[in-house]
Structure formats: structure tokens, C-alpha cells
Amino acid sequence: MSNDLTFNLFPKQKKAMLSKADCLLYGGAAGGGKSFVASITSIYFAYNQPNLQVYIFRKTCPAIDATFLSGSASFQILLEPLIKSGHVKINYSKRQIAFSNGSMIHLSHCATKKDLDKYQGSAIGLLIIDEAGQFEESIYTYLKSRLRIAHEIRPEFKDVLPKVLLTSNPDGVGLSWLKRTFVNFCPDDKIKKYKSEFTESRQFIRSKLSDNPHLRDTDYAEQLKGMGSPELVAAYLNGDWNVSLNSFFGNSFTNDNIRDPFQIPIGWKKYRMFDWGYSSPFSVLWMAESDGTLASHKGKQINSRRGDIFIWAEYYGDDNGTEKGLKLTAEQIANKTMAFEELMRGSLYAGAIQAGAADTSIWNAESNGVSIEATMRKHKCTFVQANKAPGSRVLGWQKIIEMFTMAKNPMRESGGLFIFNNCHRLIGHIREAPRDDKKLEDIDTNSHDHDLDCLRYGVMMKKKSFKARQF
Numbered sequence: 001m002s003n004d005l006t007f008n009l010f011p012k013q014k015k016a017m018l019s020k021a022d023c024l025l026y027g028g029a030a031g032g033g034k035s036f037v038a039s040i041t042s043i044y045f046a047y048n049q050p051n052l053q054v055y056i057f058r059k060t061c062p063a064i065d066a067t068f069l070s071g072s073a074s075f076q077i078l079l080e081p082l083i084k085s086g087h088v089k090i091n092y093s094k095r096q097i098a099f100s101n102g103s104m105i106h107l108s109h110c111a112t113k114k115d116l117d118k119y120q121g122s123a124i125g126l127l128i129i130d131e132a133g134q135f136e137e138s139i140y141t142y143l144k145s146r147l148r149i150a151h152e153i154r155p156e157f158k159d160v161l162p163k164v165l166l167t168s169n170p171d172g173v174g175l176s177w178l179k180r181t182f183v184n185f186c187p188d189d190k191i192k193k194y195k196s197e198f199t200e201s202r203q204f205i206r207s208k209l210s211d212n213p214h215l216r217d218t219d220y221a222e223q224l225k226g227m228g229s230p231e232l233v234a235a236y237l238n239g240d241w242n243v244s245l246n247s248f249f250g251n252s253f254t255n256d257n258i259r260d261p262f263q264i265p266i267g268w269k270k271y272r273m274f275d276w277g278y279s280s281p282f283s284v285l286w287m288a289e290s291d292g293t294l295a296s297h298k299g300k301q302i303n304s305r306r307g308d309i310f311i312w313a314e315y316y317g318d319d320n321g322t323e324k325g326l327k328l329t330a331e332q333i334a335n336k337t338m339a340f341e342e343l344m345r346g347s348l349y350a351g352a353i354q355a356g357a358a359d360t361s362i363w364n365a366e367s368n369g370v371s372i373e374a375t376m377r378k379h380k381c382t383f384v385q386a387n388k389a390p391g392s393r394v395l396g397w398q399k400i401i402e403m404f405t406m407a408k409n410p411m412r413e414s415g416g417l418f419i420f421n422n423c424h425r426l427i428g429h430i431r432e433a434p435r436d437d438k439k440l441e442d443i444d445t446n447s448h449d450h451d452l453d454c455l456r457y458g459v460m461m462k463k464k465s466f467k468a469r470q471f
């Protein structure tokens, strides 16, 4: 950098700043130096590449001001020598930092899709999103589509710019797409190419609190240790991406709620539940209610309590893990669902499967005058109307938490809730479900909640029969 401007990044930060990946996620622990690397990366490129347009996003303006325009790591302090020498000017009202070489750092916010209109005409050379977990995937995709450099790029940056740097805690409404796009796709900090209609290289650098020497010897770690469950502390300290910091179901859902598949005894009631989706995913879940009779798996007896609920199969209608709908017709979904049911017969269940609860909207007539429900019923895929009374959403989540918790009590007096380990998507969505930060007793509806809705319809359906019974 300039002779006047020296920063000592620690090794992981340096690796992140100089990465040649098109898109990089630097993420994990709280206090892992994420926002700092965002600031220094923006300065490094703006200073060294003339005319570069750098955009740093946070969700809200107060978050920008608190992170980038106040405190000892604010831009005005980091850039002090250049401000003094007249090479940099900060316009606080516009939240813009202008460099004398024509480069600009825009400190921007984007809380909802409506805010995107402001960036329609923008050409972004370096896109940085700090706390990307707070952003919906569609906002990320849109901002990424603004990446473009029309001016000359210096030779040393030709295979580096334009690029994206994301930072995040394992948290928020964006947790699911961050995990899918980075954490699971390129888990070992190597650059990996993603090929579909376009090709992009991706990298994930896991940040831990212990990487940051500036907080290592403080009592910051001790403060975090007091913040809650061991899982939560692991997420804060080590950036454990299997734990969501504001996970709605939190500790109520653990490995004890996950079961190896077994054949559902013939006497147990079995249901299929449904949540419709076309451009967004649809979800079918199969549920069974134990009557207390023994089940068995590979010669081993499986005990259950009368009233226990098992979700034993799922059919999640998205395009290859993308959370984009398959755009199937009602007839296609019904046929595929029934074919799937036939495939599972004998191995997972015997006997009949009954109509379970589905979102009431499928009873509405479509443009051809026929409802989705009627079309599906014609193909033997039947449902009953889910309880959608006012307040049923929150009541349903409470019931699920109650049953997850109850499942861990061997002396339980009412049913527990268990999920077979073949229901991968449902398990992922339960773990990742973010709390609505405006309505704390609810799940953020911008998250992937189709199969969670389905689960809720099922659990609410049999509300009475789950009440305490004599064993």
C-alpha cells in the first residue's frame, strides 16, 4: 500500500484479501476480524486500482455507521494519513469515500428487495457484503449481477477483479444459501470452480476467534463462553456452521430427535402432508403416529410411546438443492408423490396412508376453475385442510418445540417428535430456521420454510390425540 498506510493483517485475513476467487466467504466466529478485513480489502483495491467502484453493504445505515464510521477501526481512522494529505475525502451524508485516483468506496445498505432499485445502474468492481447472513439470496444474486468494470484494469489485478467478498457469522436468513454456496461446496479453503450456466470460482475461509491476535488475550472469549449453550458458544468461538446463532428451534432439536429409519408398524396411523410450491419449492412429508406397539429395525426393537410422532419420509420439490421451485403442475406432483409412496411400500411402511393436512390455498379454484387439491385428488393424492386459524402459526411452532423437547424425556407423558435421518432437507431447515427479529415467537418467513410449514400442519392436525395418555 502507500508508504503512509500500513496495516498488519493476520494470515487468514491476508489470504482473504488477496484471494483470486471470484466469490469468497470469510466467515465464522464473532470477533474473527471479518469487518476489519472488509475495510482493508476495500482500501487496498480502491487505492491500488484507479477508478474502481467498491460497494460495501450492510443491511441498514445504523449498522454501516456503527461498523465503518465509528470506533478505532473506522474509515476515518484507517485512512487518516490519506485524508490529511488530501488524497481521500469522506462524504458522511452520502456515505462515500472518494480517492484522488478516481476510485470510490460506497457504504451502502440494503434491507429489502425494494432498496435494490437504488443500485440498478451501478457498475460494481468490488462487491463486499459484511454480515451476508442477514441478506436474502435474491439480493446477493442481484448485487452480483451488477459486477462489471468498464475501465482498464492494472495487469496484477486482471485475474482478480471484479470480485465478491462476503463476511458472515453462521447466522440469519442467509445461513442456508451461504452454507450451500460456500461452506458445503468448498469446505477446505481451496478455490473451487462452480459450473452451471456460468462458471465462477469460489472459496470459503473459516474464521475463528483464535485467529484474531487482537482479541486473543482479551476476555472476549470468556464473555462469549457465558452466552449460552455449548453449541452456541462453539458457533461464536469457532465459527461452527452447523449451529445457527439465532436458530429458532435452538436446543429443542438435537441428534436425539433424529432416528435411523425403521419400518412403520402396520397399526400406526400414517399421513402425507403437503405445502404447495411452483416457483418456490413444494414439500411433501410423511408422518406416522405411534400407537405404542413395538417397531423393529434390523432385528432390534424400537420403543416408542403412544402419541409419538415420526416424520419418516420427505419429498422436497426444488431444483437440485437450489431452493428454486421445480415448476411442476399439480398433476405431476400428485403422480410423482404417489409413485414415491409405492416405492417406499414394503421397506418403510405397510398398509394405507391417509390424507394429511395441506395448505388451504390449494382448495382455491385455479384459472381453469379446478383447484390444485381437486386435481391431486383425481390422482389419489388426497389431503385435508390444515389448521390456518389466526395464531395457528405461532401455536404450531410452540407445539413442535414442545414435542422435540418431550422426545428427550424417557418418562414422557405426551408424544415426542422424531425425524428419520433420510429427511435431509427437513433436518437442515429445522437447524437453520432463523427467528423473525421483529416477531420473536415466529420463524422469519423469508427463510426456507416450506417443509417446516408442512411439519406444522401435521403436528397441529393431531393436536388432541397427542395429549397425555396412560401408557
Ligand SMILES: Nc1ncnc2c1ncn2[C@@H]1O[C@H](COP(=O)(O)OP(=O)(O)OP(=O)(O)O)[C@@H](O)[C@H]1O
Binding pocket: 008, 009, 010, 013, 029, 030, 031, 032, 033, 034, 035, 036, 037, 072, 073, 169, 212, 214, 215
Ligand atoms: N488485522 C487487524 N489489525 C488490528 N486490529 C484488528 C485486526 N483484525 C481485527 N482487528 C480488531 O479486532 C476486533 C474484532 O474485529 P472485527 O470487528 O473485524 O471482527 P468481526 O469478525 O467483524 O466481529 P463481529 O462478529 O463482532 O462482527 C476489532 O476491534 C478490530 O478492530
Ligand SMILES: [Mg+2]
Binding pocket: 034, 035, 036, 067
Ligand atoms: Mg463485524
